[in-house]
Amino acid sequence: xxxxxIKRKLQVKTTxxxxxxxxxxxxxxxxxxxxLNHGIAVIHKKPTPVQVVNVSYPARNKAKITEAYYxxxxxxxxxxxxxxxxxxxxxxxxxxxxxxxxxxxxEHQIDHLRNVDKQGGIxxxxxxxxxxxxxxxxxxPILFEYWDMQFDKEKGRKSIPYSAFKEKALPIQFGYxxxxxxxKTVDQLLSSKF
Amino acid sequence: xxxxxIKRKLQVKTTxxxxxxxxxxxxxxxxxxxxLNHGIAVIHKKPTPVQVVNVSYPARNKAKITEAYYxxxxxxxxxxxxxxxxxxxxxxxxxxxxxxxxxxxxEHQIDHLRNVDKQGGIxxxxxxxxxxxxxxxxxxPILFEYWDMQFDKEKGRKSIPYSAFKEKALPIQFGYxxxxxxxKTVDQLLSSKF
Numbered sequence: 001x002x003x004x005x006i007k008r009k010l011q012v013k014t015t016x017x018x019x020x021x022x023x024x025x026x027x028x029x030x031x032x033x034x035x036l037n038h039g040i041a042v043i044h045k046k047p048t049p050v051q052v053v054n055v056s057y058p059a060r061n062k063a064k065i066t067e068a069y070y071x072x073x074x075x076x077x078x079x080x081x082x083x084x085x086x087x088x089x090x091x092x093x094x095x096x097x098x099x100x101x102x103x104x105x106x107e108h109q110i111d112h113l114r115n116v117d118k119q120g121g122i123x124x125x126x127x128x129x130x131x132x133x134x135x136x137x138x139x140x141p142i143l144f145e146y147w148d149m150q151f152d153k154e155k156g157r158k159s160i161p162y163s164a165f166k167e168k169a170l171p172i173q174f175g176y177x178x179x180x181x182x183x184k185t186v187d188q189l190l191s192s193k194f
Numbered sequence: 195x196x197x198x199x200i201k202r203k204l205q206v207k208t209t210x211x212x213x214x215x216x217x218x219x220x221x222x223x224x225x226x227x228x229x230l231n232h233g234i235a236v237i238h239k240k241p242t243p244v245q246v247v248n249v250s251y252p253a254r255n256k257a258k259i260t261e262a263y264y265x266x267x268x269x270x271x272x273x274x275x276x277x278x279x280x281x282x283x284x285x286x287x288x289x290x291x292x293x294x295x296x297x298x299x300x301e302h303q304i305d306h307l308r309n310v311d312k313q314g315g316i317x318x319x320x321x322x323x324x325x326x327x328x329x330x331x332x333x334x335p336i337l338f339e340y341w342d343m344q345f346d347k348e349k350g351r352k353s354i355p356y357s358a359f360k361e362k363a364l365p366i367q368f369g370y371x372x373x374x375x376x377x378k379t380v381d382q383l384l385s386s387k388f
Contacts, residue, residue, distance in 0.1 A: 042309045044269055049241035050259065065244065068259040075238055079273060081282070084314030086275035115236045120278030 024093050024128045028078065031178035035082075041183055043080030043087055049073050075112045076123075082183055085190075086121035088113065097131040099159035102150055110147050113140045122189070126172065126182055129162065136169035137185040218287050218322045222272065225372035229276075235377055237274030237281055243267055269306045270317075276377055279384075280315035282307065291325040293353035296344055304341050307334045316383070320366065320376055323356065330363035331379040 025045070035041040054067035076090035090113075092104045105125070116123040123140040138160075146160045170185045219239070229235040248261035270284035284307075286298045299319070310317040317334040332354075340354045364379045 036309065039309075039312060042306070042313050042315070047241045047243035047265075047267075050244045050246075050262070052244075063264055065262040065264070066260060068244070068262055070257055070259070071241075073241075081280035081310055081313040081315040084280065086278070086280040088275070112236070115230065115233075116275055118233060119236050119275040121236070121275040 024091050024126070025077075027174075027179045028091055028126065028182070031180045031182065032078075032080075034178035035183060041080060041082035041087070043078060043082065045077050046073065046075065046079070072106070072108070074108055076109055082122075082186065086116070086119070087186065088116045088121050088123045089126055091126045091128070093128040093130060095130045096159075097129075097162065099161045100127055100129075100165070101159045102147060103158065105143070105147070110144070114144065117141070117144075122186060124186075124189070126180070127165065127169070129165070133174070134165075135172040135174060135180060135182075136165045137172055137182055137189065138165065138169045139189060142168050218285050218320070219271075221368075221373045222285055222320065222376070225374045225376065226272075226274075228372035229377060235274060235276035235281070237272055237276065239271050240267065240269065240273070266300070266302070268302055270303055276316075276380065280310070280313070281380065282310045282315050282317045283320055285320045285322070287322040287324060289324045290353075291323075291356065293355045294321055294323075294359070295353045296341060297352065299337070299341070304338070308338065311335070311338075316380060318380075318383070320374070321359065321363070323359070327368070328359075329366040329368060329374060329376075330359045331366055331376055331383065332359065332363045333383060336362050 029045055032041075032043045032045070035043060049071040050065075050068045051071045052065050052068045054065070056064050056066050058064055076088055078090065079086070079088040081087065090105075090109055092100060094100045094104065113123045117140050125138040125140075125143060127136045127138055128134070129136070142164070143160070146157075146164070150156045150158055170188055172180055172182045172185045174180060223239055226235075226237045226239070229237060243265040244259075244262045245265045246259050246262045248259070249257050250260050252258055270282055272284065273280070273282040275281065284299075284303055286294060288294045288298065307317045311334050319332040319334075319337060321330045321332055322328070323330070336358070337354070340351075340358070344350045344352055364382055366374055366376045366379045368374060
């Protein structure tokens, strides 16, 4: 695992203030740009949905939104196409050393991932354990397993243990270009599936 | 082609003011909801990207956006998964009786559709000719053909003629549920391809 502190800093988009401190998201976006520019895949982050209440027109052809609110997204953040296949995922970070709290995942995201899974899409989470600087691809079926188990009175727990990531998830390598080569991990997932 | 004026009016979502007058878009969204609820496909409209400049916090946990601007989207509006396949398209309406002006399509959308096509995704436009109340699925390769031809000094024209839609595009049926059964047309496209 190599760190490039200076280069990374330079690569951070300075125009998108929403990304400040959102390292995992910007690492994924930089990887997506790399994939796109190299004809490897077409994967984009969906815009954050906003409920617009008021718009003014101070100049011609230039609408200024003066009142709006963030809405809860009904899907995951990332989707696209890779080698004819539909890819769909969300990115989660945790500072915990022992587990990823399931409260990081919203119920509508679970519903969405289940729907995608039923249509034969490739769906997963990318999870960053900050304490170890480790990245994992967690296939949806494993996520569903822990999600459903939390409602079990005896076995129920509100998190996925780090040990489960070590056993059942696939590690993603952090590098220079692309920063997070998660499609290499998707290749592993596909070859283990078929 | 049957019209259901009363029922259609009742079905229009009244909460999403952005959709007022955007019949094609709301017809597609209603069809997507039908597909989702019936386990047929998972296709969503991407949120309109907004550049947020100022946010205030009048109440705890409730961010109010006080200054923001619409951004040009870098992709098409709709994408998702249908029978393991990646689907990607945009919706266009024209009131012209003779052609669809190419100015309806943005260059970045062409770039995006080309990238999707290269990855083996299913990409197209849904085009509504208001004058005839006819809907067409225009496969990307035909769109590219006319797009590239416009730069030809001799053959160049800035629109796709209605006659080309009749000859080369696939008609989409307008009905009750789903309103626009464009996935049936995608099935025809797929069976003609393979």
